[in-house]
Amino acid sequence: MATRRKTGPDTALARDYGYTTVDDYDIRTYILPALRDPVRRAELIAEHRAHPRGAASQPGSPPPNHSPDLKRLIDRLRVVPQAGKHTIVETIPWQEYAIGILPGRRGGVVKITRERHATREDAEHAIFLHRLRALMDRYGLAY
Amino acid sequence: MTTQQMMLRITGYTDRCSVRPGDEIGFHVHSEFEEFYQVDIVRLIHGDTNPEGPGFKEKVVRTPVNGRYRGQHQPVHAGSYLMVPADSRLDVESFTLCAYAYPTTPTVDCEYVPVGMQALLTKWNAKTDTGYGLFINEAGELTLRIGRGRRRLVEYSTRKPLFRKVWYRVGASYDATSGEVRIWQIPHVTITNGGHGMSMLHPHEDTAASVRYRSSLGPPRATDAPFLMAASTLVPKSGRSVQGAHYAQLAAPVELPEHTHKYNGRIERPRVANRALSAAEVELLLAASSVQQLPGELREAIVGAWDFSANIAENAASTHIVDAGPHGLHGIAVNMPVRGVTGFNWSSDYMSFRHAPQEYGAIHFHDESVDDARWEPSFRLKIPASMKSGVYAARLRVNGSSDPDCEDYIPFFVRPPADGPTAKIAFVVAMHSYLAYANDNLSVNSVIAQLLTGQVPLLQPGDLLLNKERGYGLGTYTSYRDGWGVNISSRLRPILNMRPKYIHVLSPSLWQFNADLHLVDWLFEMGYDVDILVDEDVQREGVALLKQYPVVLTGHHPEYM
Numbered sequence: 001m002a003t004r005r006k007t008g009p010d011t012a013l014a015r016d017y018g019y020t021t022v023d024d025y026d027i028r029t030y031i032l033p034a035l036r037d038p039v040r041r042a043e044l045i046a047e048h049r050a051h052p053r054g055a056a057s058q059p060g061s062p063p064p065n066h067s068p069d070l071k072r073l074i075d076r077l078r079v080v081p082q083a084g085k086h087t088i089v090e091t092i093p094w095q096e097y098a099i100g101i102l103p104g105r106r107g108g109v110v111k112i113t114r115e116r117h118a119t120r121e122d123a124e125h126a127i128f129l130h131r132l133r134a135l136m137d138r139y140g141l142a143y
Numbered sequence: 144m145t146t147q148q149m150m151l152r153i154t155g156y157t158d159r160c161s162v163r164p165g166d167e168i169g170f171h172v173h174s175e176f177e178e179f180y181q182v183d184i185v186r187l188i189h190g191d192t193n194p195e196g197p198g199f200k201e202k203v204v205r206t207p208v209n210g211r212y213r214g215q216h217q218p219v220h221a222g223s224y225l226m227v228p229a230d231s232r233l234d235v236e237s238f239t240l241c242a243y244a245y246p247t248t249p250t251v252d253c254e255y256v257p258v259g260m261q262a263l264l265t266k267w268n269a270k271t272d273t274g275y276g277l278f279i280n281e282a283g284e285l286t287l288r289i290g291r292g293r294r295r296l297v298e299y300s301t302r303k304p305l306f307r308k309v310w311y312r313v314g315a316s317y318d319a320t321s322g323e324v325r326i327w328q329i330p331h332v333t334i335t336n337g338g339h340g341m342s343m344l345h346p347h348e349d350t351a352a353s354v355r356y357r358s359s360l361g362p363p364r365a366t367d368a369p370f371l372m373a374a375s376t377l378v379p380k381s382g383r384s385v386q387g388a389h390y391a392q393l394a395a396p397v398e399l400p401e402h403t404h405k406y407n408g409r410i411e412r413p414r415v416a417n418r419a420l421s422a423a424e425v426e427l428l429l430a431a432s433s434v435q436q437l438p439g440e441l442r443e444a445i446v447g448a449w450d451f452s453a454n455i456a457e458n459a460a461s462t463h464i465v466d467a468g469p470h471g472l473h474g475i476a477v478n479m480p481v482r483g484v485t486g487f488n489w490s491s492d493y494m495s496f497r498h499a500p501q502e503y504g505a506i507h508f509h510d511e512s513v514d515d516a517r518w519e520p521s522f523r524l525k526i527p528a529s530m531k532s533g534v535y536a537a538r539l540r541v542n543g544s545s546d547p548d549c550e551d552y553i554p555f556f557v558r559p560p561a562d563g564p565t566a567k568i569a570f571v572v573a574m575h576s577y578l579a580y581a582n583d584n585l586s587v588n589s590v591i592a593q594l595l596t597g598q599v600p601l602l603q604p605g606d607l608l609l610n611k612e613r614g615y616g617l618g619t620y621t622s623y624r625d626g627w628g629v630n631i632s633s634r635l636r637p638i639l640n641m642r643p644k645y646i647h648v649l650s651p652s653l654w655q656f657n658a659d660l661h662l663v664d665w666l667f668e669m670g671y672d673v674d675i676l677v678d679e680d681v682q683r684e685g686v687a688l689l690k691q692y693p694v695v696l697t698g699h700h701p702e703y704m
């Protein structure tokens with residue numbers, strides 16, 4: 001017997017209009033100003049490069065937390081759908097890390113790309129740059 | 144489908160976690176590609192491979208089981224269901240099937256992946272298309288199948304979708320004399336039974352249906368498939384059986400089928416009758432909480448009338464499913480479906496199934512549940528008298544290779560001999576916490592994992608196998624694909640985040656078992672004698688076990704001790 005697929009009406013609710021509009025407003029208001037300024041952008045990238053996953057406190061100095069601008073940027077970059085999201089795959093423990101792509105569904109295949117890095121920090125930073133580039137492309141900013 | 148690269152190709156579990164010298168422990172091993180593997184029993188000292196620390200430490204122990212074995216591919220038959228062993232009284236010609244049902248993935252799961260055909264009440268062999276069964280089809284419509292084998296089957300649906308999280312009265316009947324088929328799904332929404340949202344968004348007519356058909360195929364052919372609820376039969380006899388432990392009610396082993404068409408959602412008051420009942424009779428049958436309340440002529444038509452509330456006040460984890468009908472066709476719960484959950488008639492006056500079992504008469508089924516992998520045993524080790532109390536593992540290496548995708552460790556814990564402590568210090572292993580955090584799927588299935596942990600998760604070969612196997616039953620920090628939290632966690636299946644060398648998503652490096660090996664290493668290097676106990680031992684034997692020691696240590700996160 002043939003089965004019928006029900007397709008929903010094309011509504012603002014179905015398109016998640018509320019979320020996407022607020023998200024767009026937040027990016028334009030709180031994130032893009034720092035990215036539009038090449039000097040500030042280079043500083044944020046350098047800051048991430050120094051401590052991609054944060055770092056332990058050292059005696060006599062304050063904890064090396066990320067700056068508020070970098071925190072906001074990283075948090076937004078991590079809010080992407082699970083399907084196609086970057087991940088790190090340990091290919092040789094403590095020696096080689098591959099960039100992987102999540103399937104976004106249970107039981108699906110995690111794609112392991114040819115991109116390899118020597119440390120987990122390098123891989124973390126590379127993913128940060130991939131996501132940053134994608135965000136800037138979306139808003140027509142030259143990287 | 145593309146094969147997953149870098150995935151762990153061997154794994155396993157033990158039949159018990161804590162043993163004494165003289166005890167036997169069984170190992171159950173799965174080999175993804177049926178390759179030969181080398182077994183070595185090792186004592187684990189330090190599990191952290193980080194080159195900035197002391198590094199991985201293990202000592203090979205010579206035992207009779209060390210050696211080379213042929214790998215066996217052993218799948219897990221996940222998914223909870225109820226089974227009533229095959230009985231000729233269930234091979235009906237005319238029939239009525241009815242129940243209350245509350246589907247939680249009528250078409251797609253929480254990741255919008257189509258779930259496919261799901262079975263509610265079936266005596267159906269899916270390989271031969273024989274028998275009968277009430278299903279939910281790919282479009283989310285209630286469907287009746289009648290099959291006579293050799294692909295001769297008919298299928299009738301309500302042609303309207305069932306909605307997620309709405310209680311329905313569902314059923315179908317077939318009259319072998321007239322060939323008339325009836326199938327119906329009627330929303331049963333009260334102010335407290337949970338389906339309010341959908342009922343407000345959609346008019347009743349969008350989902351209510353009662354449809355008649357005429358079939359010329361003839362009655363269903365008898366099948367040796369058991370009667371299943373929340374699944375149908377792929378293979379009537381899987382070679383795996385249940386008895387003892389949480390199946391203590393079974394006097395003899397009962398062989399399980401291999402099941403398919405696994406259902407996510409709740410079922411309550413399932414009934415089978417051996418004739419096509421009228422609509423009024425079905426109403427009576429479903430409304431009555433007890434078969435004894437029904438008139439004689441209706442009672443005589445009943446083949447099975449299972450009462451899920453009958454024995455939950457004493458033990459809601461019971462695997463015994465009471466048939467209150469005239470034939471006592473009692474069922475068995477497999478893979479621990481969730482009992483004592485709110486039913487179609489939940490009034491909100493009670494918060495516990497112990498106080499009002501009659502309002503908690505539903506069972507929630509999930510297609511990913513696992514109570515026991517039920518793999519064939521691969522080898523058994525008798526713990527030698529000379530084996531010091533400690534943390535041990537069977538190290539498995541495919542063709543002897545130590546590559547990360549070829550190597551797994553199955554940990555176990557050796558206690559001191561029964562005649563008393565061998566040290567002043569006892570270290571109590573937090574097995575219950577390892578179980579609570581077992582096989583989480585945060586790295587691949589949680590959209591907030593990267594925000595939660597402040598980093599991109601690292602996937603190791605074991606994580607990739609877990610992803611493929613949908614978590615081997617998952618753990619209590621995860622959710623089933625219908626969005627409900629996982630409420631059981633078993634050690635009778637591989638727990639791949641309870642391994643040396645494992646890096647956990649929740650911490651920058653280690654967590655639970657592998658983090659506890661830091662303490663084991665420190666005690667070892669400092670020269671302290673330590674007796675290893677497991678919290679399961681303390682649970683079983685009480686505080687007297689600990690009173691033998693001046694010093695008792697716990698590990699880094701003994702949250703459920």
